[in-house]
Amino acid sequence: MKHSNHTPAIGLDVGTSRIVTASKANDDFQYKSQLNAFVEVPWSKMTEASLKREGVPYVVSGENTGKLIIVPGNESSRFADLLQTESRRPMNRGVLNPSEPQNAAMLKQLIENLTEGERRQGLPVYYSVPAAPLGAEENLTYHDASIAQILRELDCEPTPINEGLAVVFSELEETNYSGIGISFGGGLVNVCLSYLAVPVLSFSVGKGGDYIDSSAATITGELTTRIRLAKEESFQINGHYADKLHQVLNVYYDEVIRATVNGLKEAFANSRNIPKMGKPIPMVLSGGTAMPKGFRDRFEKLLKESEFPLPLSEVRMAETPLNSTAKGALVAALAEL
Template identity: 85%
Template sequence: MKHSHNTPAIGLDVGTSRIVTASRHEEDFQYRTQLNAFVTVPWSKMTEASLKREGVPYVVHSDNGDKSIIVPGNESSRFADLLQTETRRPMTRGVLNPQEPANAAMLKQLIENLTAGERRSGLPVYYSVPAAPLGAEENLTYHEATIAQILRELDCSPTPINEGLAVVFSELEDTNYSGIGISFGGGLVNVCLSYLAVPVLSFSVPKAGDYIDSSASTITGELSTRIRLEKEESFYINGHFSDKLHQVLNVYYDEMIRAVVAGLKDAFANARNIPKMGKPVPMVLSGGSAMPRGFRDRFEKLLKESDFPLPLSEVRMAKSPLDATAKGALVAALAEL
């Protein structure tokens, strides 16, 4: 007998910007999320006392007697903004940074918190991994193996799933998982063409939200963390801008979209093994960077102008763009039970 109150599996989106878990309780999918970031400040009694008073979660870290305070996850962004400092990030461009061994520990702590109360021995966890960039054989083994190891240390049973394919699993049940899933994330844009749930072609483009933030930061002189907060609060896509930051963001948004459209065209022009689909398939857009108002229209316009070779039935947004990868990973896990 299954215990209906225990999730039968977890879908885990290990994103450069955010970590998201999806679990199933009865028939409901539930999501939890944490920023994949942290801030470190030197320890002092007063700082610790203030954090406590403000209710900001923190960890005291001691390294050979040098004490520091770490503020991980969701609160790190507001805290960094207050301190006028950048957040530190365990991952960059879709993968763990192998130069910084402490980052794996940070990631483990975030995953541990997000799965608290859900974990049990051998619980299947499907976790998202990016595709290699177009034309480059990037080595994703280190990243994939490290996440698997973290999950095993947490007593779970890990399986990797391509991020673009996860988007297809989340959104394209109605075409039997045939179509193109795209996730516009923080570190990468991930693309996958799936035919009947089989990934036929996938690639990533290393220009996404972080690239937009850091490029805008070099132009305006503001910290990336600040730009990101403003972008998420008030940016939208159209031709009329009253302020400089929105105009700059628009320029880099266009650059990201054009890079993805060029990648799509290239990948499909050079691929020999694309099955004849029979009929037009949908393309679905997800991820945080696809959220601004007007994004879908702009993307479709630039895609149409590029004479994209594959017939599409529609270009649509994912129902919940920030949860799609985690949901798709969970759908994949449930299908294998």
């Protein structure tokens, strides 16, 4: 059936922690997201019955003794917590996780679920890809090509977009897409300086939310899933700590912010290709790791102390930090159509 309000394209944020889609129907942006994770356990009648009772969506795969129950996406977190186990992750540090044999298959399943009802032959999908780490020519070709392949198998027409640039497209229309976009994600921090919608300089920093979770877990002895839930529910960066966990989280948050500030300083000090902007430009912070209250203030303080060389008009949060990358990818797609 053909709808008159079909989205003309989809923006897809292929994040280490979450996959987000943006589409547009009747002039409104709409978002959907799934945790980029799953839990797999051997099938048993009991397990299947309890999942049914708990209302947890699952998939059964394999046959006979190889039969498995897979809980993909958002519900995997609750299921992992119930089983006191860690969820498995299709991606790691911004790219396909080389030690997860189901990496591409699970990604495909999650993207398929998220785009259900919107896919059609040749639908343009702009998907986010990370930038190379500062000073390294990391090979992102395999990751990039794998995502493109998955999208083609789903009948879509894939185009990659740099993650930091997507943040600029999402948030900086008022400066004609001049400014610095930063996405603080699960696996990486992605930075892009854009001048009139042209990406002038971009890089990634290999520390994000997962680094905070796993580092804190080694100190407190808890599962990383537990740490992540605590971090998302009640953590703020304000110098006062209710308990040991919050104090530990603060230490690693500072580490992520410092690594990013150092990256910014190094990238902008070394580059002879930075155009003369004429006037101060804005810097926008997005991504789940930037969500806790107090993050922006702490970041700006450490950035100021580093004597960042470029004049900034402001350092502000993105409007909806969890959706900026997907929205910006869609904005890029719509501009090309």
